[in-house]
Amino acid sequence: MKLYLKIWRQKDANSKGAMVDYTLNGVESDMSFLEMLDILNEELISKGEEPVEFDHDCREGICGTCSLMINGRPHGPDSLITVCQLHMRSFNDGDEIVIEPWRATAFPVIKDLIVDRSAFERIQQAGGYISVNTSGRPVDANAIPIEKDMADQSFNAATCIGCGACVAACKNASAMLFTSAKVSQFALLPQGRVEAAERVQNMVRQMDLEGFGNCTNTGACEVECPKGISLENIARMNREYLSATTKG
Amino acid sequence: MVKPARMSGLIKSSIARKVVMALSGLFLVIFLVLHVTINLASVISPDFFNEASHFMGYNPLVQYLMQPILIIGVIVHFVMGFVLEIQNKKARSVRYVKFKGSANAPWVSRNMIYSGLVVLAFLGLHFYDFWVHEMTYKYIEILPEDPTRYYAETVEKFAPMWRTLIYVVAFVLLALHLWHGFASSFQTMGVNNKYSKGIKTFTQLFAVVVPLAFAFIAIYHHLNPITH
Numbered sequence: 001m002k003l004y005l006k007i008w009r010q011k012d013a014n015s016k017g018a019m020v021d022y023t024l025n026g027v028e029s030d031m032s033f034l035e036m037l038d039i040l041n042e043e044l045i046s047k048g049e050e051p052v053e054f055d056h057d058c059r060e061g062i063c064g065t066c067s068l069m070i071n072g073r074p075h076g077p078d079s080l081i082t083v084c085q086l087h088m089r090s091f092n093d094g095d096e097i098v099i100e101p102w103r104a105t106a107f108p109v110i111k112d113l114i115v116d117r118s119a120f121e122r123i124q125q126a127g128g129y130i131s132v133n134t135s136g137r138p139v140d141a142n143a144i145p146i147e148k149d150m151a152d153q154s155f156n157a158a159t160c161i162g163c164g165a166c167v168a169a170c171k172n173a174s175a176m177l178f179t180s181a182k183v184s185q186f187a188l189l190p191q192g193r194v195e196a197a198e199r200v201q202n203m204v205r206q207m208d209l210e211g212f213g214n215c216t217n218t219g220a221c222e223v224e225c226p227k228g229i230s231l232e233n234i235a236r237m238n239r240e241y242l243s244a245t246t247k248g
Numbered sequence: 249m250v251k252p253a254r255m256s257g258l259i260k261s262s263i264a265r266k267v268v269m270a271l272s273g274l275f276l277v278i279f280l281v282l283h284v285t286i287n288l289a290s291v292i293s294p295d296f297f298n299e300a301s302h303f304m305g306y307n308p309l310v311q312y313l314m315q316p317i318l319i320i321g322v323i324v325h326f327v328m329g330f331v332l333e334i335q336n337k338k339a340r341s342v343r344y345v346k347f348k349g350s351a352n353a354p355w356v357s358r359n360m361i362y363s364g365l366v367v368l369a370f371l372g373l374h375f376y377d378f379w380v381h382e383m384t385y386k387y388i389e390i391l392p393e394d395p396t397r398y399y400a401e402t403v404e405k406f407a408p409m410w411r412t413l414i415y416v417v418a419f420v421l422l423a424l425h426l427w428h429g430f431a432s433s434f435q436t437m438g439v440n441n442k443y444s445k446g447i448k449t450f451t452q453l454f455a456v457v458v459p460l461a462f463a464f465i466a467i468y469h470h471l472n473p474i475t476h
Binding site: 006008019069071072073077098100103104105106109126127131169171172173174195198199201202204205207208211212213214215216217218219220223224231232234235236237238239241242244245 | 249250251252260261262263264265266267332335336338339340341342343344345346347348349351352353354357358360428432435436437438439440
């Protein structure tokens with residue numbers, strides 16, 4: 001397979017980047033997308049050129065590290081997968097593939113295709129936890145009966161891997177799907193209800209401070225989320241937020 | 249966990265701004281129902297249309313309470329729309345070289361600002377045609393009350409082809425705006441449950457029927473001028 005790659009190259013956070021063209025031969029259809037980039041980088045290194053920097057870690061779709069905009073879609077053309085789970089069989093010989101980093105003011109480019117997603121961590125730190133007394137005799141979480149449906153919904157929200165595809169896909173670079181998943185996973189459980197009002201207000205406040213855009217309910221985030229996080233979470237966060245703020 | 253500053257979020261947060269957008273939008277949707285109902289009377293019964301228009305034009309409650317609220321509603325909706333749009337543009341300072349928006353979201357939801365701008369531009373013409381005319385009649389020229397003038401004035405407005413065409417185009421854009429906006433406001437207000445499918449179906453029906461009725465009225469009057 002011969003591919004024509006257009007890749008965003010940017011020396012560092014302060015440099016101006018540009019798209020650079022590469023032609024890559026010998027790509028096999030059973031390679032993963034990241035393996036294809038590995039081969040490109042080996043070629044570049046052997047030619048004495050700087051390899052293309054990209055984020056990756058587990059390469060099995062659970063860490064949320066790989067973050068590439070491929071031909072205008074986060075994580076590429078397939079559904080419910082991350083870039084590391086995308087295989088070259090989804091492309092054809094002679095294809096042009098445009099590869100860019102996530103684009104959001106809150107996710108500045110560090111180098112080439114790597115962006116700084118610590119904004120998500122700060123949102124999480126603002127309230128994405130429960131306060132548990134770990135000294136003495138902590139109560140076993142399983143001692144509290146929880147309705148199966150609620151537990152499932154909470155678990156589904158908790159499958160968010162924080163990859164940032166929702167922000168990347170949103171025309172407004174909104175982080176509502178991520179934040180709402182993190183709010184929901186606690187809001188649905190009795191342990192999370194204790195600090196629910198403070199949590200949602202603090203996390204939304206941090207989300208706004210980071211400079212993410214506003215949600216216009218296009219639903220692009222839900223379609224592109226590799227974990228299928230539902231828009232129901234955004235509605236739940238809105239309910240939680242309105243209830244928390246109006247009650248003071 | 250840190251206690252959030254009381255109530256500040258209700259004014260400044262992104263969710264609060266979205267709620268303002270949703271509530272003002274829903275208010276305008278209710279107004280559209282009233283508007284289209286009275287307009288339909290102009291096709292069915294000119295006398296009733298004159299009566300209803302006269303009531304709307306001279307009832308103090310409508311004039312001094314409902315009208316200002318409506319104008320505020322329109323202003324809040326479009327000013328907030330611009331504020332949100334500017335913030336959204338800022339949230340992506342560097343744009344993608346390739347962005348396939350159509351792969352994951354419908355055109356109407358991605359282009360609310362443009363359908364909204366067309367409707368806003370139309371409102372300028374619409375205000376000039378009817379509201380400015382009314383204000384001039386009542387408060388500048390101070391002409392006497394005439395409960396029978398409305399039907400003829402309305403039909404006359406649609407005599408020129410260009411005005412009828414502009415109105416119809418604006419109604420198409422209004423339909424696109426409603427197609428996303430109506431159901432979207434429920435999602436913003438936190439409603440996403442077993443009724444959501446019904447709300448979406450109702451939204452689509454509403455988005456077609458109401459603008460279609462407006463367009464029908466404009467075309468009807470264009471094709472049926474008063475001859476005497």
